[in-house]
Amino acid sequence: MSRGSAGGDGPQADGDRTELLPRGYRVGGWEVTEPIGSGGWATVYAGSPVDSPPRQPGTGPEPVEVALKFLPTAGLAPRQARKVAETARREVELGRRAGHPRLIRLLDSVVISDPDRAFLDGAIVLVMERAERSLRDLFDAGVAGAAGAAGVAGADVARLFAEICEGLAHLHGSGWVHGDLKPENILLMADGALKLSDFGLATELTGTHGTHGYAPPMGTLDYLPPERWQAPLGEHGVEVRPSADIWALGIMVHEAFASGASPFPGATPVARGAAVQEYADGRAPLRIDSALPPFWRALAADCLAPTHAERAAHSAESLLARIAARSTAPRPVRRRWRSRAALVTVAVCSVAATVWSHAVGDAASAVKGQPPARLRVFNADDGCRVRTDRNPQCSLGLAIDPLKPYTVDNVVPVRVWHGDVLAVVCRLPRGIPIIDESDASSTEWYRVRLPARPSSAASASAWLPAVRTADHPRVPDCPRPTGKPVSTSVPTPVPASVPASMPVR
Numbered sequence: 293m294s295r296g297s298a299g300g301d302g303p304q305a306d307g308d309r310t311e312l313l314p315r316g317y318r319v320g321g322w323e324v325t326e327p328i329g330s331g332g333w334a335t336v337y338a339g340s341p342v343d344s345p346p347r348q349p350g351t352g353p354e355p356v357e358v359a360l361k362f363l364p365t366a367g368l369a370p371r372q373a374r375k376v377a378e379t380a381r382r383e384v385e386l387g388r389r390a391g392h393p394r395l396i397r398l399l400d401s402v403v404i405s406d407p408d409r410a411f412l413d414g415a416i417v418l419v420m421e422r423a424e425r426s427l428r429d430l431f432d433a434g435v436a437g438a439a440g441a442a443g444v445a446g447a448d449v450a451r452l453f454a455e456i457c458e459g460l461a462h463l464h465g466s467g468w469v470h471g472d473l474k475p476e477n478i479l480l481m482a483d484g485a486l487k488l489s490d491f492g493l494a495t496e497l498t499g500t501h502g503t504h505g506y507a508p509p510m511g512t513l514d515y516l517p518p519e520r521w522q523a524p525l526g527e528h529g530v531e532v533r534p535s536a537d538i539w540a541l542g543i544m545v546h547e548a549f550a551s552g553a554s555p556f557p558g559a560t561p562v563a564r565g566a567a568v569q570e571y572a573d574g575r576a577p578l579r580i581d582s583a584l585p586p587f588w589r590a591l592a593a594d595c596l597a598p599t600h601a602e603r604a605a606h607s608a609e610s611l612l613a614r615i616a617a618r619s620t621a622p623r624p625v626r627r628r629w630r631s632r633a634a635l636v637t638v639a640v641c642s643v644a645a646t647v648w649s650h651a652v653g654d655a656a657s658a659v660k661g662q663p664p665a666r667l668r669v670f671n672a673d674d675g676c677r678v679r680t681d682r683n684p685q686c687s688l689g690l691a692i693d694p695l696k697p698y699t700v701d702n703v704v705p706v707r708v709w710h711g712d713v714l715a716v717v718c719r720l721p722r723g724i725p726i727i728d729e730s731d732a733s734s735t736e737w738y739r740v741r742l743p744a745r746p747s748s749a750a751s752a753s754a755w756l757p758a759v760r761t762a763d764h765p766r767v768p769d770c771p772r773p774t775g776k777p778v779s780t781s782v783p784t785p786v787p788a789s790v791p792a793s794m795p796v797r
């Protein structure tokens with residue numbers, strides 16, 4: 293069932309519309325067997341062919357089971373009736389042009405003529421392959437919620453999301469955006485195969501490079517990306533891009549491990565939508581439930597990057613490749629993720645780069661006689677906070693460029709530790725998102741002065757992710773970096789022992 297739709301003008305359920313059809317009700321060559329469920333615009337029934345021969349137990353294949361999706365138009369305002377017809381048109385069009393084993397197959401479409409049942413007269417019926425259940429049913433049953441604990445269920449989650457990515461990769465590659473991806477619209481067949489369904493809001497990409505399309509201003513609030521909350525409604529609808537489906541995927545990954553909960557707090561879809569916008573504006577961190585294992589946490593965070601541009605770096609294909617690589621790789625031990633924040637430390641120390649012993653002190657330049665704003669470095673790893681020996685394992689990296697992945701080839705050699713005090717130059721609200729060991733995530737960065745070396749009067753600067761401090765220094769916003777590396781006064785080594793692409797979160 294729909295959990296709150298944007299647009300707000302779906303037809304209201306009334307006595308007529310919700311009247312159930314009797315078993316045996318005929319639609320073209322099919323007849324209703326039992327109700328499956330209802331959404332904002334449709335009611336779906338199970339059906340079977342009218343003239344399937346009576347079957348003797350133990351002989352021959354089961355009769356073909358179909359799903360009959362009834363989209364009534366009677367009693368609707370003309371604008372609503374047009375929407376229903378448009379929904380059906382999109383489903384049929386996509387079914388005709390972009391068929392794929394990971395998309396539910398549309399077998400037929402029928403317009404009902406039944407003057408005796410006014411509520412059905414003129415209804416459009418889409419005849420589809422019948423699925424056994426939806427991903428929502430699976431979430432409700434708590435199967436995926438147990439994924440973190442049970443290895444077999446965990447592997448299932450990897451398979452499910454790999455198959456969702458396969459379907460999405462095909463859709464996007466064929467020039468379509470799903471536009472309403474959510475657990476109700478991801479179906480599981482009797483043989484366990486997964487298929488995407490409900491293409492009523494699917495949009496064909498247009499634009500010079502086929503990068504975006506226009507959809508009606510509808511969708512399910514809990515799965516809408518931040519940009520959709522403010523998207524202007526133009527003549528052709530609202531602009532949608534494939535990255536909207538990637539956002540919805542991120543929400544579902546979170547739901548799969550967090551007992552169906554969204555990463556955005558709020559008692560209602562609208563409240564959660566407000567939380568989405570706060571996060572996208574850099575006013576709140578992304579809070580990922582601790583039940584998500586490290587791999588899925590990182591994947592969800594990438595899917596939930598706050599802007600379309602950042603999310604666009606993660607296509608359905610690249611996410612599929614990540615899941616596939618993980619599925620075949622040996623299981624990482626939990627400690628490995630915990631130490632990722634210290635990864636740069638180990639590597640840099642191994643090449644004996646400059647390691648500074650303490651806070652920035654007075655060498656940081658004061659502006660017009662004012663003492664510079666300062667912040668204290670915070671390490672979310674409990675074990676590191678109690679150490680005072682400046683152990684390399686507990687050192688933290690400062691980035692050269694806050695818009696590039698926070699990896700070993702993007703950090704200066706100078707390290708900092710929990711409790712160090714650094715002079716702050718300015719704040720960047722929207723850099724690359726970083727998650728710390730306690731699940732706090734933020735796109736915010738501070739440009740800080742590097743601790744001064746005895747031989748240099750003026751130290752250079754680098755970038756500290758805001759998740760690495762509990763302070764909120766009042767500093768001006770930084771000009772957006774142009775991609776030119778910040779001068780570090782010492783060359784940045786890329787240790788051979790650590791893959792340069794290893795994320796440091």
Ligand SMILES: Nc1ncnc2c1ncn2[C@@H]1O[C@H](COP(=O)(O)OP(=O)(O)OP(=O)(O)O)[C@@H](O)[C@H]1O
Pocket residue numbers: 293294295297328329330331332333334335336359361396420421422423424425426476477479489490512
């Ligand atoms: N081919 C199918 N086989 C089995 N179940 C289906 C099939 N298509 C849809 N369903 C189920 O029927 C129910 C109603 O589907 P429908 O697409 O109308 O609504 P929805 O996606 O929940 O809501 P909406 O699209 O209006 O937001 C859903 O629970 C869905 O999982």
